[in-house]
Amino acid sequence: MPKHTPFPTGAWNYVQQAERDETGERPDDYEHPSEAPIRLKVAIVGAGVGGLATAVALRRDGHEVHVYEDAPALSELGAGIQVPPNSLTIMHKWGVEEAIKAKSVEPKNLWWKRWQDGKVIAKTRYKPDFEENFGVPYRVIHRAHLHEALHDKAVDLGVRIHLGHTVASYDPERPSIRFTNGKEVVPDLLVAGDGLKSTARQVITGERIPLRSHGFAAYRACVPVEEMRKNRLIAKNMDFERDQSHVMSYPIKGGEDWNLVITVPEQKEPCHWDDYSRQSLSIMRSFYAGWDPTLIEILKLVKTTFKWPVQDIPQLDSWTSPSKKMLILGDAAHAMLPSMAAGASIAIEDAYALAQALRLIQSRHQLPDAIATWESVRIPRYGDAGSQLSTYVYATSRGRTTAESEGSIDGSGAVGVFVRSGGGGQVGLGEGWRWRWAEDGRPGYIEEGGHLFDDLGTTLRLG
Template identity: 45%
Template sequence: MIQADSETTANGNGSSQVKTEDTAQFIKLPDTASYPTGSLDFLVKLRKEQAQQEAMEKLSLHDRRDKPSRLSLKIVIVGAGLGGLAAAIALARKGHKVTVVEQAPFLAEVGAGIQIPSNSSRLLIKWGLKPYLAAKVVTPESIAFKRWQNGDVIALTKLVPEFQENFDAPYYVVHRAHFHDALYQLALELGVDVILNSKVNNYDENAPSVTVEDGKTYTGDLVICSDGVKSIGRSKVLAGVDQAPLRTGFAAYRATVDVEKMKAHPDTAKLLLVPGLNLWIGEMRHVMTYTISGGKAFNMVLSHPDRSDPAGWVKQSPENILSQMREHFNGWDPTLTKIIDMIDTTLKWPLLSGTPLKSWVASSNKLLIMGDAAHAMVPYMSQGAAMAVEDAAALAEAIDLVDNAADLPEALHIWESVRILRTSQMQEASLINGKLWHFPDGPEQRARDAATRAEVEGRQFTTSANQWSDPTTQRWCYGYDAEAEVKKAWDGRLPSKGISNGH
């Protein structure tokens, strides 16, 4: 029987006194559960909020740094994209000296909108990025999946306030250029040295160092390759045998539409009344849309099958590309096709997906890869950049766990194993969305729509064919704590060789 540790009894004069019992004979109430349950989540959330509040009270408004790591490193990062700058920020906050080497003569992100899901925004807000993004992000209230033919809602994920409350962070959408500039500005504030117009043409994994085209060499204690899907560092990590991402047979048109054009028509203007993501799905195709730039532009990503050689795409005229894009979605929901007709210009991208690599860390333990160089994925879970942010946070945490350089290789391999598992599963989840969304009309499509009907009707459900709504997938995807997972793996690692087998 579970009893209190003490009980109150009345004494002879009417007052009370506390009688203390021997607590050893009573069962202690557990603080956590070993079985799957969400019943204690509110306590975990409360304690996080209390800890965050205490931390905020100790820090000045402009202090973006964390407690310095015990092991201070000089780190060279190749690539100043979203992942490279995220790594620079995470590591600089821990007191490391960070230099970023970038081949572009100036920084500019190609593309349009990007989603920042809760598992990523939680980290970015912790790093201090929110003030740089506040006026630029849009917080969508929901994700509505729509039937290709008429726009009927067939699945619905509520984001506000559900994601903020369940995963301790908002779900944002933003222009890639605004996101990139925010990361750059924060990196500079943290003292990161960003060197532009410096293309790396050689790595020395043992030094470790990188050499750029003008002959200058940058040396550090650790070199991080965040140089994208065409990474030249990846083959160094894989002992000279590259494992490049593969084409999927799909491509995506990316475009934006001025919302003022949409406001001129009642049916298209209706999509702007409440911030939200609208996703039309049909056979082998889908169109993802949402507003960006503080609600001033309507972002569109139009995925379609295409097995032609991307090298030939640049030879096509803009008019021809627009014509092909519209042809792909001929006969779809009239509201959608009306917006597609408003597109003036578009870019076409092949969709690639990597396969899990055997290693992210070179044999020297001084060179590693992260971001798209390590785990390119199709954008169907909107997690590509988020995985790079998680990589960065987990890496900074892994290094923070060690006291000296001798233990660094073990920490890097712990990071590597945790991140390979996480990102390979996200690659798989992204491909599965490509399966779920692209059924032709028929038995599978009807069964999928029936499996998401409860969320549309506001009824309770325990599973969904919509991975954004499915409770199990939600918790795994958006509730993931990249820093905590690395620490857990570190704490649970096997004893070192020096103390194993009784020695």
């Protein structure tokens, strides 16, 4: 069990099972909006998933929330994104589940296939296992649709979103933000969710934190499912792997499109990429010459693609200013590799936990203590998530042959993440993954967390 795990996984599963009614269904998780004891004026920089999730969480508690976004119009780049139970349960509490359900897909299985011939190496059953274990299913969705759902909920709640506001400077102690248009904002709490290339991160840490490259890049693309149906060789939900390349694919847009994440080795830093290599279909396809014919047929259907760097940041010692009136969250605080499929879900946890922390205060003077409490819980949570969710794709490929990697998946699991749960290559969910997905804000966050603070050796000091 991870060092900071606030609630033993086995006990958590027992509690979940005890909550099911006679029909076997989990009780409704929706939480009605409530008024926090102290209403704060909160300024959020960044209208991505982390920023909008924070806006929803805080506005539901009655805080005055303003979101400031650099872009002149809202648009979410990228393609598919995975929505695991930890974040989906939180969004159920916020009343966003219908919007997510309408545009997402619930995959039945994850298939691992050999790169040369498409032979099934192993299978992990998603449906009904996830709902039985965690109360909600595992979903996949286009990032733009997740972004849209959070944006619409935020606007419905009364969040004010200000576009075309570029930050010129921060004062983390006051706190305040000055924008390039001359406007200045002085909130009670300043939250920066400004992404991987965050400028607020340096304000918090006092130094420039370089992005870490890992020798990989990922081409992202979408293919219409209607086109795939015309080709009988094309199978569903594939995961091909060989050496330092792999392809992960799944349906999005309610099953209309097929999302592809095509990982390739790349030693150049992104600043040295040219526009041609970023968008070249021929370069992307060249990495997969000689692979399974089914995959080749899928890649032939790709009309446009774009190459993204695979980068993250080292774990930070702090996510808050000394005054505890400014904080960073989401990718600004803990940018994670895409193979971990956890960046957005951990950001949504950040938002939910922040709202819980602010419910504890009875005066504005207690705000620093609440933020310190939030930080004391979230940094260990992220650190354990990062250590548990080892980058299995890269770890299996480095220093091991394809046969050795396949043997690991087929037998005792992939790098300690998956474990075998039955014969015939059936791969179940390891404890590290169970711990991550069960962390949905029931026992083990701040609101109900007396035992949590005892476990962490943390005293909640308010007043």
